[in-house]
Amino acid sequence: MSNRSNRFECHWQPSRRLLVAYLTLLLVTVVVLLRLDLALWLRLTGCGLCLAHALWTLPRSILLSSEHAVSRLRADSDGWYLHSRAAGWQPIELRRDCLALPYCVILRYRLPGRWWVSGLCIVHDSLSFTDHRRLRVRLKFSWHPSAAAG
Structure with missing residues (x-):
């Protein structure tokens, strides 16, 4: 019988596939927002929120470049x-x-x-x-x- 260690550790790198998927969905969302029949200020607010989400998410969850990642x-x-x-x-x-x-x-x-x-x-x-x-x-x-x- 082998003595198996109860310890496990892993370290991951940024994923290109996750980056491509996120940017694709972000682009689709912005295009849909701009094409909706809404007031201009609502469309721009939606696009601004998408940009804010990208600025928060990309360095912390996808690119892993933030200290908080x-x-x-x-x-x-x-x-x-x-x-x-x-x-x-x-x-x-x-x-x-x-x-x-x-x-x-x-x-x-x-x-x-x-x-x-x-x-x-x-x-x-x-x-x-x-x-x-x-x-x-x-x-x-x-x-x-x-x-x-x-």
């Missing part, structure tokens, strides 16, 4: 942790609605002391094949009362 995940006997350059390792509570698919992992979590739930999309091209598979397996078989709070 989360780019590492660790699991051990004490629980699950996420890492960003700004905050370091932080404990998280995984939610039961995490989704582990062959092409992407949707990680839903809550930081202790916060009432809102956050999410991450980890696309298969941001990790090595082995690490992405290990993450999916780890998520699928990690549900016990201390691993997820809801």
Whole structure:
């Protein structure tokens, strides 16, 4: 019998596929907004909100260039942790609605002391094949009362 370590850690890079998907959807949204039969100020407000969302989301969730971007995940006997350059390792509570698919992992979590739930999309091209598979397996078989709070 082998002695398996209970520790798991992965570090992901920016995903080109996620960037292309986000920019495509952003472009479609802006085109639809501009073509709608709405007052000009409503269309411009909608486009401004799309731009604000892109300025917030791109560096933090897609390009991973912000200090607040989360780019590492660790699991051990004490629980699950996420890492960003700004905050370091932080404990998280995984939610039961995490989704582990062959092409992407949707990680839903809550930081202790916060009432809102956050999410991450980890696309298969941001990790090595082995690490992405290990993450999916780890998520699928990690549900016990201390691993997820809801």
